[in-house]
Amino acid sequence: MSDTLNATLPARAITLTWSDALSLELSFMDDTHREFVNLLAATELADDDTLNERFTALIEHTQEHFGGEDKWMKDTKFSSTNCHTTQHNVVLEVMREGLRRGSEKGDMAVMRQMTHELAMWFPQHAQTMDAALALHLRRVGYDAETGIVSAPEAFAEE
Template sequence: MLALDDIALGYAVMDRDHADSLDLWQAAKAAPAGALAGPFAAFANHLREHFAREEGLMKEKGFFALHCHSDEHARVLTGIAAIEAELATGAEDRARYYLRYGFPDWFHNHLATMDRVTAAFLANAE
């Protein structure tokens, strides 16, 4: 299970976005059958804003791995968009699987690698 103590990187903007990501992920995961589209949309919209904010910081500070990190965000958002299209038809299975397995695994790995390096770089660039 993902927890706030596990995701803190020491860079306030990123830590706040990650905490919000967890809150919205948990809300979507807890949505009852037939009511996932709204909470998933809130989660997806937050990820879009979160990634845009992070990429803006990386561009502003000249982060050396911007393109690699941005490409990973784009890959995730492509999958999110496909899930949203399925939810629009009432199909929830793929979204529920992603919320249960896909997102937690990806988020944990992304935080431990790309985001950890990014947060350290941004903190040192200030």
């Protein structure tokens, strides 16, 4: 997607691009995070005519993204679930408010600022909260497709 993205959008600065520093070495998380970063870049580069559409797509992805992580935490009894899930809920609520202001009041600047702020927030979130979750998921042998934990004895160790 990023090659297509870069070829079809106007040249502007992108605040965040995918890099090895964002990798958690857990494919199902990294795939979701890479998609988030690409959608964030597409939103950041959007012109005023496509900003609402791109921001909406970013919110839809983020709902699924956070919902997946919240499910993984619940499935594996992850100890930091409450704090992590609360942050997800707050970020989504702010994003929805930004879309509302952009759609109903024509406030494109608020969506652009939120996109920029998300690009600043995400690496910290990924490298702290998501990194801890990824470590936990590997430790308990979690399979995201089936929801099966193959090393439940690891719960006692944590």
